[in-house]
Amino acid sequence: MVKLIPGKKGSGKTKLLVSAIHAAAGSSNGNVVAIQVGKSLNENITHSVRLINIEDYAISNYETLYGFFAGILASDYDCTHVFTDGLLKIAGKDYDKAGEFFGKLSQISSDCAELVFTISADENDLPESVKKYFAK
DSSP states (O other): OEEEEEEOTTSSHHHHHHHHHHHHHHHOSSEEEEEESTTTTTTTSOTTSEEEEGGGGTOOSHHHHHHHHHHHHHHOTTEEEEEESOHHHHHOSOHHHHHHHHHHHHHHHTTTOEEEEEEEBOGGGSOHHHHTTBOO
16 A cells, blocks of 8 residues: 655654654554665654665666565565655656555555555645545
C-alpha cells in the first residue's frame, strides 16, 4: 500500500513521518526501512530501523528509484514498511511521473509492505494520479 504525506516545506511532514516510523518500529513483526537524503533522520530514528542514505546509490529519477524499491521488496520478504523522506529531492519534480511511479509500486507492494512518502508540494498542485495516494 502506497501512502503520501504532502505539504509545503516546513509544514511538518517529516515530523509526521518520524512518528509513523516509530509506531511501525514498535509494532512491526518484520523489518522497517527509512530512506533519506543525506543523514537528516539519523538522530531521530530508533536503531532497529534500517536507515538508507539514498545519495549512496546514484538514484536520480523515478525509473531508478522504482528499481531500488523493487530490489528492497524482492530481497526482504520480512519488510513491512518503507518510509521515504523527500521524494522530489530524490527523483525530480515531474508530478505525472510520480503518479506513474506510485501506480507501479502499488502493483508490487500490495501484499508485502506499506510504503510512505513525503512530498514537498502544495496539495492543489498535484494531479489526481498522485492525490489518490494521500495518507488518510
